[in-house]
Amino acid sequence: MNANTWLHHEVNMPGGLKAPYFLTQLNTLWPDLADSRQVHTDSKDGVIASMVYWDHPLRHEAPDIDWPPGGAFPSALFEPAEGVTQDAVLPLTKGLLAVLRVRDDMKDYEVETASGRLRLMHWRLTLGCREYRFLQFTPEEIAYLKAPGHTWGWFPRKRLPRLAGLLAPLYGNRPELRDQLIAGDREVMETCWAEAGHLLTEAVDKAVVRHTEPPVAAPSIGTRLDNGINVVGFATGQFGVGEDARMATRALLHAGLAPCVYEPPIPLTMAHRQNGWIDRHMQDAPIYRFNLITLPAVDTLRLFFLQQADVLAGRYNICGWQWELPKWPERWQGLMAMPDEIWAQTRFLQVMFSQATDKPVVYMSSAVEIPSFEPRSRAHFQLPEQPFTFLSVFDCNAWYQRKNPLAAVRAFQLAFPASERGVQLVVKMMNSRPEVPEHQELMRLAGMDDRIVIIDQFLSRQDMLALLDCADVFVSLHRSEGFGRVVAECMLLGKPVISTNYSGSVDFAHEGTAYVVDGPLIPLRKGDYADHEGQCWMDPDIELAASAMRRCLEDAEGTAAMAARGQAYIKAHHSIEAVARQYADRLKTIGVI
Numbered sequence: 001m002n003a004n005t006w007l008h009h010e011v012n013m014p015g016g017l018k019a020p021y022f023l024t025q026l027n028t029l030w031p032d033l034a035d036s037r038q039v040h041t042d043s044k045d046g047v048i049a050s051m052v053y054w055d056h057p058l059r060h061e062a063p064d065i066d067w068p069p070g071g072a073f074p075s076a077l078f079e080p081a082e083g084v085t086q087d088a089v090l091p092l093t094k095g096l097l098a099v100l101r102v103r104d105d106m107k108d109y110e111v112e113t114a115s116g117r118l119r120l121m122h123w124r125l126t127l128g129c130r131e132y133r134f135l136q137f138t139p140e141e142i143a144y145l146k147a148p149g150h151t152w153g154w155f156p157r158k159r160l161p162r163l164a165g166l167l168a169p170l171y172g173n174r175p176e177l178r179d180q181l182i183a184g185d186r187e188v189m190e191t192c193w194a195e196a197g198h199l200l201t202e203a204v205d206k207a208v209v210r211h212t213e214p215p216v217a218a219p220s221i222g223t224r225l226d227n228g229i230n231v232v233g234f235a236t237g238q239f240g241v242g243e244d245a246r247m248a249t250r251a252l253l254h255a256g257l258a259p260c261v262y263e264p265p266i267p268l269t270m271a272h273r274q275n276g277w278i279d280r281h282m283q284d285a286p287i288y289r290f291n292l293i294t295l296p297a298v299d300t301l302r303l304f305f306l307q308q309a310d311v312l313a314g315r316y317n318i319c320g321w322q323w324e325l326p327k328w329p330e331r332w333q334g335l336m337a338m339p340d341e342i343w344a345q346t347r348f349l350q351v352m353f354s355q356a357t358d359k360p361v362v363y364m365s366s367a368v369e370i371p372s373f374e375p376r377s378r379a380h381f382q383l384p385e386q387p388f389t390f391l392s393v394f395d396c397n398a399w400y401q402r403k404n405p406l407a408a409v410r411a412f413q414l415a416f417p418a419s420e421r422g423v424q425l426v427v428k429m430m431n432s433r434p435e436v437p438e439h440q441e442l443m444r445l446a447g448m449d450d451r452i453v454i455i456d457q458f459l460s461r462q463d464m465l466a467l468l469d470c471a472d473v474f475v476s477l478h479r480s481e482g483f484g485r486v487v488a489e490c491m492l493l494g495k496p497v498i499s500t501n502y503s504g505s506v507d508f509a510h511e512g513t514a515y516v517v518d519g520p521l522i523p524l525r526k527g528d529y530a531d532h533e534g535q536c537w538m539d540p541d542i543e544l545a546a547s548a549m550r551r552c553l554e555d556a557e558g559t560a561a562m563a564a565r566g567q568a569y570i571k572a573h574h575s576i577e578a579v580a581r582q583y584a585d586r587l588k589t590i591g592v593i
Contacts, residue, residue, distance in 0.1 A: 006337035015044025064309035222285030233294030254580035328356035329531035346504035376466035391471035407477035411545035502538035513566035
């Protein structure tokens with residue numbers, strides 16, 4: 001892996017600012033920061049807020065990233081804030097006001113009032129300069145505060161230091177006295193300074209102490225032995241990326257290796273976990289010099305923010321990153337510094353990655369395996385036994401627009417008029433989002449047609465496989481897939497598949513192995529998917545999909561033959577044995593075996 005200098009590469013930002021690359025990815029790692037903290041890169045204020053949020057609290061959690069060099073922050077943080085009355089002894093800077101935007105505990109600091117402005121400056125003197133490096137006081141500011149207040153037109157005696165201008169916040173529980181101090185009442189100033197001035201003097205003396213703490217040493221993680229490989233991923237997650245880690249482990253085992261499986265401490269708040277055979281291969285730290293990383297690219301970046309950079313450092317990193325669109329996002333181009341080579345699950349991804357990097361991009365098909373499971377009757381899922389059943393499955397976290405479940409509903413209703421009672425469509429979802437218009441439309445259409453059954457819940461791996469087994473036909477009218485694991489699993493089960501003729505799934509679900517549905521390539525719109533700019537995907541034709549559904553019902557022999565060819569294709573090209581051979585050949589080439 002390249003040195004981590006790529007994290008600090010300066011990027012041009014709005015307002016003429018420059019920011020290190022890692023700061024531009026905060027919204028990638030924590031999308032809610034834009035709304036909750038006003039941290040983003042769309043404006044100068046948002047970039048300054050990013051720098052502020054980095055200094056506290058993020059830098060304490062990420063010692064692997066040392067920024068800014070020598071604590072020298074960009075000058076923009078020290079510029080006087082615009083649109084704010086500057087009467088608080090020292091200027092209220094853009095960095096100081098950004099603190100208010102990123103902290104919930106300081107929402108009541110009202111800079112629209114003189115009292116609020118003085119209170120904020122007093123906070124900087126007593127607390128802020130200790131929490132934020134850019135709020136520490138310079139020697140010039142200290143000298144200015146200690147010097148007599150000869151510029152105070154309202155205080156001609158010139159005996160008190162300028163620091164006395166911060167007396168008012170000390171009397172916040174006595175509003176009348178506080179207001180007299182703000183107004184510059186001479187006698188009140190003298191009295192209060194005699195009473196409480198020592199508190200301000202002590203505070204400013206303490207503020208002289210500089211931020212001199214040494215950089216926190218990043219922890220050393222694991223060992224770097226030869227002749228083996230670590231699988232770094234969500235090995236216990238019951239979702240597609242977790243299955244990638246487990247199938248990679250199975251293939252490596254079959255190739256004669258004993259991989260170390262390492263699951264980084266990345267919270268999976270929306271995922272269920274599963275235990276099983278993978279547990280006996282898991283370790284508390286990586287062991288080998290070679291990594292096979294099955295995390296998404298963004299979660300690989302997240303390692304640098306979790307004191308996990310040593311998982312990558314000094315190792316040969318093979319990244320099996322997932323992605324679903326034909327272009328690599330421009331804002332993620334910097335992430336290409338992390339892999340030494342990329343394993344692409346599909347030809348679609350191989351082309352995409354090859355356009356984004358000059359590092360080796362190797363096509364390495366993903367293994368598909370169906371563990372033994374106990375078959376269930378349809379009654380177990382509260383489904384009628386008799387109707388010919390089409391099944392569509394999706395996780396709402398994978399975006400409605402991409403998974404496109406509405407297309408399956410509309411194709412079903414076009415293929416089978418309401419009077420035709422011998423058919424049903426089951427739509428299995430989880431992580432539903434009722435606020436999304438597509439969800440509302442899906443539920444509306446299902447509510448008008450009792451042949452459409454919605455299963456909105458998490459199912460265990462056992463029950464999920466049993467549900468797939470209950471279907472007569474699996475339907476996936478996705479607009480784009482990086483791989484399409486559920487499609488492949490249904491084919492391995494011997495189920496007929498109707499699938500969009502585009503993206504990663506065409507490696508195995510193509511003419512002859514599946515009923516493929518064409519359609520126009522359309523540009524993505526804002527809100528369709530993350531990083532939609534300049535991307536396209538296929539919008540499967542509803543009439544073609546409806547025709548395929550009718551064919552499944554009316555041409556039982558031809559459909560069964562197609563399903564058998566699909567099953568044979570998966571066994572030949574995506575079995576553990578087939579993928580293990582691919583793994584072994586490549587790992588010999590790079591010296592793992």
